[in-house]
Amino acid sequence: MSSLLEVTGLCKDYRMGSDSVQVLKGIDLDISAGTTTALVGASGAGKSTLLHILGALDRPSSGTVTYKGQELFTRSDRELADFRSRTIGFVFQFHHLLPEFTALENVMMPALIARRENHLAHQQARTLLTEVGLEHRLNHRPGELSGGEQQRVAIARALVMEPELLLADEPTGNLDAKTSEAIYELLVKIQKQTGISMVVVTHNERIAARMERVVRLLDGLILPCTTEDM
Numbered sequence: 001m002s003s004l005l006e007v008t009g010l011c012k013d014y015r016m017g018s019d020s021v022q023v024l025k026g027i028d029l030d031i032s033a034g035t036t037t038a039l040v041g042a043s044g045a046g047k048s049t050l051l052h053i054l055g056a057l058d059r060p061s062s063g064t065v066t067y068k069g070q071e072l073f074t075r076s077d078r079e080l081a082d083f084r085s086r087t088i089g090f091v092f093q094f095h096h097l098l099p100e101f102t103a104l105e106n107v108m109m110p111a112l113i114a115r116r117e118n119h120l121a122h123q124q125a126r127t128l129l130t131e132v133g134l135e136h137r138l139n140h141r142p143g144e145l146s147g148g149e150q151q152r153v154a155i156a157r158a159l160v161m162e163p164e165l166l167l168a169d170e171p172t173g174n175l176d177a178k179t180s181e182a183i184y185e186l187l188v189k190i191q192k193q194t195g196i197s198m199v200v201v202t203h204n205e206r207i208a209a210r211m212e213r214v215v216r217l218l219d220g221l222i223l224p225c226t227t228e229d230m
């Protein structure tokens, strides 16, 4: 399998006044194209920090990240923003949907911002919302949708630019167990259909076990044993 992301010696420090806190302490990680990975670990282990760096939302303090062999963080902020919008879809615990727009409009938004033609964006958003089981909720605003439905809209929105990589940070963190299962079923189905690569941060071991690989973080380091080794 070809390598998608290669992380080498990754460290991240945060400055807190005169102190510096090292959150990632030398991460080496290889993520192959077309695979699903769960990132697990105790609260504060550094999962979100690592996911944000993998998604080029934040820069490391040292170390390198390459995407398809090309170094990411030698690029300017503008180049990174362009890379993100072309390559990566994000799903967060809180969906960040725009409350005044309908489900359809929310999903169309990234495509319209990228200047895709209106009718194409419309068609694509409709198809994706149907795919996530919301064809009967196209014109509902987020406030008129359940938590699980809102997260489905967020997933459809993350996919509208046809990303190669989907990064999800506790995507079901505020949903009940049954709804969480359904959302993960949906993510696994989408992955199988599209071959998209997926990295998901979760606290839920049952859900993590549904991913092909489980990477465990402990206090800023990756534990040597992952499911790949078993």
Ligand SMILES: Nc1ncnc2c1ncn2[C@@H]1O[C@H](COP(=O)(O)OP(=O)(O)OP(=O)(O)O)[C@@H](O)[C@H]1O
Pocket: 014, 015, 016, 021, 023, 041, 042, 043, 044, 045, 046, 047, 048, 049, 050
């Ligand atoms: N901007 C920041 N400034 C200072 N410290 C930060 C910042 N962001 C995160 N941290 C610290 O870095 C550590 C790791 O945070 P991170 O959010 O990556 O952990 P996590 O494993 O995702 O935790 P959780 O499961 O609780 O979300 C925490 O101790 C946190 O307080």
